[in-house]
Amino acid sequence: MAVTTTAQVAPFPKSGHDHARCRDWMIKRAESLCLDQGLRFTPQRREVLEILSTAHQCLGAYDILERMGHRDRRPPPAAVYRSLDFLMELNLVHRMTSRNAFFACTRAEHAAPIQFWICRHCGVVGESESTLITDEVARLAGELAFRPETINVEIEGACQTCRTP
Amino acid sequence: MAVTTTAQVAPFPKSGHDHARCRDWMIKRAESLCLDQGLRFTPQRREVLEILSTAHQCLGAYDILERMGHRDRRPPPAAVYRSLDFLMELNLVHRMTSRNAFFACTRAEHAAPIQFWICRHCGVVGESESTLITDEVARLAGELAFRPETINVEIEGACQTCRTP
DNA sequence: CAAGAAATTGATATAATATATCGTTCGGTA
DNA sequence: TACCGAACGATATATTATATCAATTTCTTG
Ligand SMILES: [Zn+2]
Ligand SMILES: [Zn+2]
Ligand SMILES: [Zn+2]
Ligand SMILES: [Zn+2]
Numbered sequence: 001m002a003v004t005t006t007a008q009v010a011p012f013p014k015s016g017h018d019h020a021r022c023r024d025w026m027i028k029r030a031e032s033l034c035l036d037q038g039l040r041f042t043p044q045r046r047e048v049l050e051i052l053s054t055a056h057q058c059l060g061a062y063d064i065l066e067r068m069g070h071r072d073r074r075p076p077p078a079a080v081y082r083s084l085d086f087l088m089e090l091n092l093v094h095r096m097t098s099r100n101a102f103f104a105c106t107r108a109e110h111a112a113p114i115q116f117w118i119c120r121h122c123g124v125v126g127e128s129e130s131t132l133i134t135d136e137v138a139r140l141a142g143e144l145a146f147r148p149e150t151i152n153v154e155i156e157g158a159c160q161t162c163r164t165p
Numbered sequence: 166m167a168v169t170t171t172a173q174v175a176p177f178p179k180s181g182h183d184h185a186r187c188r189d190w191m192i193k194r195a196e197s198l199c200l201d202q203g204l205r206f207t208p209q210r211r212e213v214l215e216i217l218s219t220a221h222q223c224l225g226a227y228d229i230l231e232r233m234g235h236r237d238r239r240p241p242p243a244a245v246y247r248s249l250d251f252l253m254e255l256n257l258v259h260r261m262t263s264r265n266a267f268f269a270c271t272r273a274e275h276a277a278p279i280q281f282w283i284c285r286h287c288g289v290v291g292e293s294e295s296t297l298i299t300d301e302v303a304r305l306a307g308e309l310a311f312r313p314e315t316i317n318v319e320i321e322g323a324c325q326t327c328r329t330p
Numbered sequence: 331c332a333a334g335a336a337a338t339t340g341a342t343a344t345a346a347t348a349t350a351t352c353g354t355t356c357g358g359t360a
Numbered sequence: 361t362a363c364c365g366a367a368c369g370a371t372a373t374a375t376t377a378t379a380t381c382a383a384t385t386t387c388t389t390g
Contacts, residue, residue: 076342146320
């Protein structure tokens, strides 16, 4: 495969965009993905993904929990983690390790390892997919005689919306 | 400043190297750094750094705690976190967010943001300093209209020692 | 449909990580 | 010595995550 030096950049979510549309798209994608793989997109898993995709930002597991089940009939913590594990396995949800938080993936495909961008002010998360970074990690790994298995890149800062009031 | 496409790579700690020598070097560096800046390198802070630099791998805050004070007279959790905060402020210690763990920095200077490499088997941590990755992050940030403030790159995998038994 | 297997969820408890608060001690300085 | 601020001790609590086992639901097969 050819190694390109250009990166494909995912759009950072716009400030005025329609969250409901995002959410519907992500839910439909989850449905078809599960259908294809013979997996069950249960109501609980759906609810977790709906909450994350509507929020469109990082949420902690207990933040998600608080929004589930309409006060009564709230599931135990383990249920949230189980749903999150399921969704992360399918790359429908990612974990932001620097915040112990989770967010819904906005990309159609994951061709390569991705980079996460999170705004400190509004908590909105963007994703990019730079092959250049991936290639450089591979090159460094060679020098270090290290075999990489997972690559985690998280950049915190300020998004455009929060810088231009 | 010129932008180079080569990266400066820190040595990954060798399997047979002398931990005591590492530790002594790190302690001396901390001493001189605190002296320069008029900061106090107290016995508690020293003990935390000694533990981390001797271990030469990621340790959780409570792992560090267990090794402090010789069973009796063990400080409370907050004390460890206070020392870690102090040491991280000086870049003498880094936090591995994907593991909620801490390790002693092995570099003399931090010219640029660094990348962390951690072996899943032995827990040993290496650091690299790739300007290429930093530059690419800056370029992506421009496209995303994002202002980066912290860049966290963590690569998990297998080190050479653990792959060649 | 009935029975059994497998996956999912509920319920409870607990582990692991991190912070808040406040009073005391320690170090340097006037 | 008296003072001030940094550091520490003590206690409590918050936050994040997992373990275990029983109950329920769903799927499979006869
Ligand atoms: Zn994604
Ligand atoms: Zn923002
Ligand atoms: Zn370092
Ligand atoms: Zn190793």
